[in-house]
Amino acid sequence: MLSVEDLSISFGGLDALSGLSLEVTEREIFALIGPNGAGKSTVFNVVTGLYRPSRGRVTFRGDDLLALAPHEIARRGVGRTFQNTEVFRQLTAIDNVLVGRHAHLRSGVLRGAFGLASVRREEAEARELARRLLARLGLAEVADTEAGSLPLGYQKRLELARALAAEPRLLLLDEPAGGLNPTETQTLMKLIQRLRDESGLTLLLVEHDMELVMGISDRVAVLDYGRKIAEGKPREIAADPAVVEAYLGSGDGA
Ligand SMILES: Nc1ncnc2c1ncn2[C@@H]1O[C@H](COP(=O)(O)OP(=O)(O)OP(=O)(O)O)[C@@H](O)[C@H]1O
Ligand SMILES: [Mg+2]
DSSP: OEEEEEEEEEETTEEEEEEEEEEEOTTOEEEEEOSTTSSHHHHHHHHTTSSOOSEEEEEETTEEGGGSOHHHHHHTTEEEOOSSOOOOTTSBHHHHHHHHHHTTSOOHHHHHTTOHHHHHHHHHHHHHHHHHHHHHTTOGGGTTSBGGGSOHHHHHHHHHHHHHHTOOSEEEEESTTTTOOHHHHHHHHHHHHHHHHHHOOEEEEEOSOHHHHHHHOSEEEEEETTEEEEEEOHHHHHTOHHHHHHHHHHTOOO
């Protein structure tokens, strides 16, 4: 579904990614792990069109993503959340979800041509859908609360709801459990599994919480200094000496 081939990108003199290749299969939960600064978020930023690599290819369901702008990539079905949770703080939770929905809707000009009644109906449908999505993520009771005043765990779920509103086929989650307590992390794990099992989503996940990674991933790739040092099933990865060394060597302790 997603294919990354021989990807390289550097910032100043620093090689953030060097010759990275990955293949993510449809309906897979694929985790990207590695010490701080290994290049994990950079992969997401290249795939979603925010960074332009110096070398390599990125294709999604056959389309060359490097030829597309971020909004075009989103419209083709690639959604994401950010490591530093980014909700629109001044907007209510439901309006945050509606913003995500708009990435999915066709041109407003065309819709306008069908008259006010149809626009109103579409608006009402979008709200109904947003409420259902919030309910699914356990956010029904805060639908009309300003996003900026919500606790972090809620904001993270809200960001996820906003990404889901655009109906992605591939969802990139950058440290979804960051800052969550163990109970919230458990809930998140189940949710991610349901997204795959019930909605058929494909997930590419960056995460430091090893219990989560090892608990739900089909495959794991390990980055260190912008290079892939291991790839395999969670059990193989946990037993790989190069992986253990990369983590201990970094003093990351994750
Ligand atoms: N826009 C940028 N400008 C300059 N350097 C950058 C930029 N983005 C990333 N880098 C550098 O590239 C390297 C990889 O960064 P990246 O954010 O991808 O790491 P990461 O694996 O996501 O780390 P973390 O686990 O801490 O989030 C780091 O050394 C980082 O400082
Ligand atoms: Mg990161």
